[in-house]
Structure formats: C-alpha cells, structure tokens
Amino acid sequence: MTDKYELAQIFKNIAVLLELKGENVFKARAYDTAARIVEQMETELTAATVDKALKGVKGIGPAISQKIHEYIDTGRIRYYEEIKAAVPPALFELVRIPGLGPKKAVILYDKLGINSIGELEYACRENRLVALSGFGLKTQAKILQGIKYMKKYQGKYILSDAWPVAELIAAYIRLQPGVEEAAIAGAVRRRVEIVDGIDIVVAVSASASLITALQEMPGVEKMETGETLDLTMASGIHCRIFPVPPEKYGYTLFYRTGSPEYLAKLPQAARPAGIGLTAAGLVRDNKVLETPDEKSVYTQMNIRYVEPELREKEYDMEADNGSLRPLLIDEQDIRGIFHVHTTYSDGSHSLADMAAAARKRGLSYLGVADHSQTAVYAHGLKIDKVYEQRQEIDALNSVQPDFLILAGMESDILPDGSLDYPDDILAQFDFVIASVHSAFRQSESVMTRRIIRAMENPFVTMLGHATGRILLARPGYEVNMKEILAAAKDTGTLMEINASPYRLDLDWRWHQIAKENGIRFAINPDAHAIDELEHMRYGIAAARKGGLTAADVINTRPISRILHILQQKRKK
C-alpha cells in the first residue's frame, strides 16, 4: 500500500530518528517539513503526478525528491530502514512521552539502560532519575505523569482515526455476496471523541465467504475468527465484526451501539410493553422477537427512537420522553464557517484558495481568523499585515457578490487576560476569536480570571478552544468552566466548538449546560489547510452529542444576517 499519509509518516519518523541520533536539528526539520508537504498534496501519489505536484515546491530538494520516487517505485525507503536499524527502538518509544524529548531520552538510555516505557516508570518510582545531571525531582515527576497519561490512552484512537476507516470497511463488506446490510456500531457510531476500536454489524445468512473476503481486504494485518471476527489493521486499530442472521440485525446493531450505560436504563422503560432485553434479543413471553431493523427495536419496546449520538450515560430518558425533542443539527444546516488560517500566519493555503474551497463546498461565507502578533511561532500578524490582509479580503469580496469573506482574527489571550491588539484595531475586525496559546500552567483561578477578562472585552466575539486540550496528548488547562459559561452569558460571548478532531473543545458534555444559560455556539474547523475544512463533520458530530439544534449554532444563519449576529455584542 503506497499512499501519501504513509509516506508522510515515514518522513516524520526519519525526523525523530535523526534527532535521536543527535544529527543536525535542521536536517530533521527538513524531513518534518517534507512530511507536511506530502500530506497536503492535493493529488494521489503516483510517478505521473508527483513531479508536477512538487515541482519547485519549497522544502523538497534533490535528496527528498529521490526518496519520494524510491517510495513510489518500491514501496520502501532504504535510508529510513538503515537509520531505523541504527537507533534503538526503545528510544523511539521513549520520545512519545510528553515532556520527554530526544536529548533526555538518550541520557536515560545511555546512563540508566532504560529499554522501555515500563522500565522508565519503574526507574522513576525508584527515584533513579534524580541522580542524573540535568534531571531533578520535578523532571522525574513530570515524566511519570506523562507515562501515566500515555498508559491511560494506550489502544485508544481519536474519532478521525477510526471513523473514515470504519466507513471503508463497512462499504467493502456491503459489496460481498450474501451480505444484506452492514453498519458501523459502537463508539464510532455514537461519535465519541476517543474510541478503542471499530465495531461493525453485518446481516448475512452465511459468513464463510465474508471471512475469505475480509482476509483479502487491503490494510488487514491479522484476523481471528470466532463468533465475532476480530481484525487488526496495519495502523494497529482493532475492528470487531459481528455477523448475524438478518432477523437479528436490528437488535444486534442496537445492542452493539451501546453505550452500556445507556442500555442499562432500558429494561425498566421496556417493562410496560412486556418486553425484556437479553443478550439474544428482545424477549416477550419467553420468545425472542424478530428485529430486522433498529427502528423496530424501539417500536416494540414502545419508547421513542434515540439518535445514536445521544445514547450515553448522560442521556435523561424521563426528560426526553416528556418533551418535544427538536431535530439535532445536521451537516446540511451549515451555511458558513469561521476560524480558518491562511498563509498570512501558519496556514498552508492562501486566503483566495481557502475562500474558493469553502465556496466549492457550498458555503456562502467564510470567517478568516489568522494568529495575532504574539504568536510568533505561528507567524502571527503584525498590524501592517492585518491591514494588508483586510485589503485582499475587500478586493476578493468586491468581485463575488454571492460569497462573503469575513475579516476575523484569532487573538491570543495574554497571560493577564488582555488581548493582543489595542481596541481600536480589534474594532476593525468583523469578529474576534480569543484563545489561550501560552502560559498554560496558571492556577485554575488565575486562568479562569484571565479568560473572563478577555470575554469582557466588547470586541471578543467568541472564546476559542475553551480548555486547550489535545486529545490523547495533553489535558486542557485548569479552568472553572461553570464560571466561564456564566461569563459567556453575561457578556454575550459565543462559545467555539473547535471541530479539529484533536480538540473537540468545548467538550460536548458542557453543551446543554451552556445552552440552558442561553449561550450560542460557533462550530469552527480551525483549518490550517483546505482538507481540514473536513473537520466540520467532527464538530457537528460533537454538537449532536451535546444535543444541539440548528438554532443553537450561528453557522446555520444566512449570509444576510451573519454580520449583524457577529457584532451584536459590541452594540450592547
């Protein structure tokens, strides 16, 4: 299998290996850059397309170009295999621990003979790191914390690593002879932000030919057959396949979708209908009922159908059955988006290209929000650049009357809660997203106060990624969310649902609480490249989990109303 994502991963690995070998860090960075470029190529990776796509691209020189061709021709890169063999695998494993970089990892390997994360954890507990020069008690504690965090999420994946794969597998299964229906179940169907694998339920009368077909499916590394079929994909992700006869399909899909906590609420609710829930299916008068589809499961239990995204322990059956539940927000409701980056700061595509891509997706407005001046690492915009960008936006808007580019900014919230530009500059933007990007380790009260102060600024339209978490990599900063939401209500500040599958922040578990406060949301892709506009599907999924409707989200408003909505707060 040759694809650009695998190649990009190889280049990223080469970069890490070079750092571990102690080579020139800029050489390592060159491979990191190449990985990003390859990943964002808009064409498939073939000998015919690659030269054209990468010709004259900054960052691809003769050596890396040669390696790309070698990969296309042979599926491997010898240089990678050589340096991989030359670097102990343990080192490669150790640098995955947050807070532990290549330099310290090498010291641990050389001086303490640490050969695995388990050994390192043991060495920390034995207090053996403090004796090393450059290490101390705090470093040791930080590493231990990092290991704890990693272990907690081993074998777990963010939704965007699982959902697209699950869709491909389900589509492949549907093509097989004898298969009547196949659907994604489990946490992926419920759109949980972190999943431990993929579940697929298949309606099939005889599973022999399905098993053969799965063995031949691209990307399968290992397969164990039994009552369920357990696949291990090349990426390491597990996929459990449940083949069942068609008359059991509906119940199995329902049962395997879960969540266990949601299912546990049901026996009591189904009792008035004389229905029992067992592992075998719905039972009435000791007889297992036929449930060819999922709707029939709910009909026979005589309770209302619940969207898969809502089937969590948080689901309140009594409240739901007693009221009219409006339709959850849907992809079709979205008219425009906010929070994309361009080449003005750290984006990969130009303002014009991002706008064209948004328009091509059928959107009618796009809110650009590059980084502000303090975000040096992201090439944040100095004031003269702000004006330059504004001019380009005005020029683009003047030639396309049916599409509107909104001039926004993602302004850093500085450690004291002030913003990154004076008010007279902020006032010139159509909207401002205020986000924390530095000094993450302030105490909860200081951080909360800092964010509230930013929200009190009349020009701050919305609060960006409210906790700063990076799923499976970094917990969010300490913050009192109840106070933040109360302040959002008082100040009329919108809350961002950052749709990056790495963030999904504000967490859906807060959505109803915010909604009850009268707070409205913006679902923002935080896209740094055209293909990241696709992040929207994860943000919408999160909003659905939060029980939000089109009315709760400003992206559903028409172009004619949007500027007014964005500027409501400053007119208060």
Added chain:
DNA sequence: GCCGTTTTCGGCCCGACTGTTTTCAGTCG
C-alpha cells in the same frame, strides 16, 4: 536536508517556560 545568494557555505522561527543550574539546556507551541 534545503535555500539563496553579497552563490557553493552559512543559516535555518524564536520566545516562553521550566527545571536545572550558577548561566544554561531542553521542550514546547
């Protein structure tokens, strides 16, 4: 490894933060 030129070699984004030091190195974004 890549780039650009005052071109074949020197610089590469850079500042904050932290924990270790006793003036700095490593990590992160």
